[in-house]
Structures are given as C-alpha cells and as structure tokens.
Amino acid sequence: MDDAIGLEGRLADLAASGRRYAATPAAREVRARGDRRRRRKRAARATGGAVTAAALALGVLSAVRPGPQTAPSAATPTAAVSASPFVAPAPAPGEEYASELGFVYHAATVKGNAVRVTVAQVRTEKGIVTRTGAVHRLTLKPETPVEVKNMAGGEAGDMRAGELVDRLSAGPQWVFAVDHDAEGRVQSLREAHWLAAG
Structure with missing residues (x-):
C-alpha cells in the first residue's frame, strides 16, 4: 500500500515536472516573438524618420540651387539612363516573347x-x-x-x-x-x- 502511495506521489511529481518544462519553451517562444515584433516596429519607425529627413533635406537642396544653370540643349541627344526603372515588356497572351x-x-x-x-x-x-x-x-x-x-x-x-x-x-x-x-x-x-x- 505504501508502495502504491509512493508510486502515485512520484507519478504526480513527474507529471507536474513535465507540465512545467512543456509550458516554459512555449512561453519563451511567445516572449521571443513579441520581442522581435517590438524590434521590427522600432526599426521601422527609425528608418521612416531617416527617410523623411533625407527627403526633406533633398527637397531643400534642390530648391536652393547655387546660381543660374543652363538647361541642356534639346538638340544634343544624351546617353544617360532614364530616371524611371526599366520595365521589360510582357508577352501578350499566348505569345512566348x-x-x-x-x-x-x-x-x-x-x-x-x-x-x-x-x-x-x-x-x-x-x-x-x-x-x-x-x-x-x-x-x-x-x-x-x-x-x-x-x-x-x-x-x-x-x-x-x-x-x-x-x-x-x-x-x-x-x-x-x-x-x-x-x-x-x-x-x-x-x-x-x-x-x-x-
């Protein structure tokens, strides 16, 4: 009888121990995900502020130019790459190229x-x-x-x-x-x- 009670007690301790160890990693994972989310939000706010500051600085610099500048001649073709990114043409439906x-x-x-x-x-x-x-x-x-x-x-x-x-x-x-x-x-x-x- 004492052995049965002792066995039940040990099994109860083992079950409690298992629950404690099973819950801990899940809780750690939840905390880690929350920390990653907070870091991403902070980084996004910091990056957004830097981009806004750079855009404002660029706007001020382009508005304040150092003296008159001559516009490029329309007759002279330039080999400069266009400002907008190139978008390759898409094949029409049923076409390969x-x-x-x-x-x-x-x-x-x-x-x-x-x-x-x-x-x-x-x-x-x-x-x-x-x-x-x-x-x-x-x-x-x-x-x-x-x-x-x-x-x-x-x-x-x-x-x-x-x-x-x-x-x-x-x-x-x-x-x-x-x-x-x-x-x-x-x-x-x-x-x-x-x-x-x-």
Whole structure:
C-alpha cells in the first residue's frame, strides 16, 4: 500500500515536472516573438524618420540651387539612363516573347563573360526609326543568340552576344529587336535590318 502511495506521489511529481518544462519553451517562444515584433516596429519607425529627413533635406537642396544653370540643349541627344526603372515588356497572351526595338550599343564585358549593353528604345513610323527618349542598360549572357545581317556583311547568320562586344562597343548604330520572356529575361536579339535609322 505504501508502495502504491509512493508510486502515485512520484507519478504526480513527474507529471507536474513535465507540465512545467512543456509550458516554459512555449512561453519563451511567445516572449521571443513579441520581442522581435517590438524590434521590427522600432526599426521601422527609425528608418521612416531617416527617410523623411533625407527627403526633406533633398527637397531643400534642390530648391536652393547655387546660381543660374543652363538647361541642356534639346538638340544634343544624351546617353544617360532614364530616371524611371526599366520595365521589360510582357508577352501578350499566348505569345512566348515580347519585343522592344532599340539601338544596342556601348557593349562591354562585365562579371566574367556577361555582356552589358545600353539600349535606346525607338519606335517606327512607316519603316523609319525615331527615338522615344527611354534609355536603359541590360546585362546579357554571353551565349544569348543574336540574329545578324548587315553586321555580318549582308549575309544573314546567327552569332552570340559575347562575339559582338567589339562591334557593339561604339555609339548607337545598329537597331535590334530585343526579345524578353515572361520573367523579363532577354532570350535573343534580332538585328532590325529592315528598318532605316532616322
């Protein structure tokens, strides 16, 4: 009988001990989540204040300019990248690619073998190319396929972007159709030899 009472007492102590250890990690986890939430809120408030202060400072600096400045000539085209971030064209429903037309130039090899190019977008009217003013940069895989004709001496052929760095390193000369997939990646370039630069 004493053994049964002793056993029951030990089992009760063991159960209480188990409950104590089972509850503690859950409570610790709740406290830790609360601490993380508070830290994130503090960081967000601090970052928001810093961003607001920077925006105000930038506004004051842009409002107070040091003397008169001449506006850039409208006749001189610039190769500056447009301020708004480039958004790759999306394929139409049922289409695999979407194409943008543009001068492809200032090619250079970067990050090993990748090819960085500048694209000045154009539109066509009756086969004549006119610039839209949008300029952006793309980084291409060196194995990106490129269809060429005039660049290859009038013979249509296929090359790779890595092979054309020297020919595309100068200023705007060649117009290409740049094919983007649904994720915005460049899949190929096609020389728009059928267009006349205006």
